[in-house]
Amino acid sequence: MSAHLAAYATSTGEAVQFWVLGTVAVVGALCTILMRRAVHSALCLAGTMIVLAVFYLANGAYFLGVVQIVVYTGAIMMLFLFVVMLVGVTAADSLKETLKGQRWWAAACGLGFGILLAAGIGNASITEFAGLGAANGARGGNVEGLAALIFTKYVFAFEITGALLITATVGAMVLTHRERTERARTQRELAEQRVREGKHVPPLPAPGVYARHNAVDVAGLLPDGTPAELTVMGTLRKRGQIRDVSTEAMADLKALEQRSEERLGRDRDALGRDRDEEEATR
Numbered sequence: 001m002s003a004h005l006a007a008y009a010t011s012t013g014e015a016v017q018f019w020v021l022g023t024v025a026v027v028g029a030l031c032t033i034l035m036r037r038a039v040h041s042a043l044c045l046a047g048t049m050i051v052l053a054v055f056y057l058a059n060g061a062y063f064l065g066v067v068q069i070v071v072y073t074g075a076i077m078m079l080f081l082f083v084v085m086l087v088g089v090t091a092a093d094s095l096k097e098t099l100k101g102q103r104w105w106a107a108a109c110g111l112g113f114g115i116l117l118a119a120g121i122g123n124a125s126i127t128e129f130a131g132l133g134a135a136n137g138a139r140g141g142n143v144e145g146l147a148a149l150i151f152t153k154y155v156f157a158f159e160i161t162g163a164l165l166i167t168a169t170v171g172a173m174v175l176t177h178r179e180r181t182e183r184a185r186t187q188r189e190l191a192e193q194r195v196r197e198g199k200h201v202p203p204l205p206a207p208g209v210y211a212r213h214n215a216v217d218v219a220g221l222l223p224d225g226t227p228a229e230l231t232v233m234g235t236l237r238k239r240g241q242i243r244d245v246s247t248e249a250m251a252d253l254k255a256l257e258q259r260s261e262e263r264l265g266r267d268r269d270a271l272g273r274d275r276d277e278e279e280a281t282r
Contacts, residue, residue, distance in 0.1 A: 025051040
């Protein structure tokens with residue numbers, strides 16, 4: 001009887017944990033869709049996933065908690081974050097929809113998920129359940145119980161799911177692979193083609209030429225201090241993410257020339273005084 005009542009009772013620690021972590025999870029979820037920068041949204045989503053993992057662990061679902069941290073937060077979300085940071089998605093990107101009707105599909109999916117969630121909560125509230133503790137105790141633990149179910153009762157569904165995932169992976173590799181049908185041109189052939197087409201004959205200058213750093217969003221400076229447009233990729237130029245350093249560079253060049261002239265003038269004056277002293281000594 002006490003075990004039956006414990007399945008429905010909530011201790012003070014559980015209540016405090018739920019309200020504190022639940023608030024953090026909801027705030028992280030809202031920040032995921034409200035943040036203007038994709039990197040910040042990905043970080044907020046990772047924080048929400050970690051809170052969900054804590055919920056799983058606190059309720060005895062140790063396998064789900066570990067999978068939530070290792071697979072979803074540690075692998076998939078970090079992969080998304082790495083791709084976002086590598087591509088360089090910012091708030092300056094165009095927010096124009098490229099898929100027609102995606103908002104309606106998203107609203108329909110959200111409504112369906114809400115109905116499913118409400119039905120699950122309602123079913124759990126009006127029916128009796130033994131609780132996860134009893135299920136784990138019957139099999140000797142959470143991980144042992146899941147292993148027994150996966151490799152006995154649901155082994156066929158598990159194998160079918162694995163085969164589908166492997167097929168999807170192989171299909172993605174086949175669709176993205178492009179076999180080369182012609183010989184790759186050498187550097188000499190590429191140079192001869194540039195000469196025939198009248199394009200930029202020498203190799204393009206690297207970013208940061210005649211600059212103090214090699215940032216990709218800073219145009220290289222020519223000897224006269226003007227920026228070289230060929231040193232910045234066209235994508236950054238179209239996005240307007242190029243930092244203009246031409247004015248600063250010209251000011252630095254003028255200051256450097258002035259310091260050089262002053263130093264050369266002092267050296268000439270010192271050299272003249274030394275010569276006068278030598279002549280006077282003779």
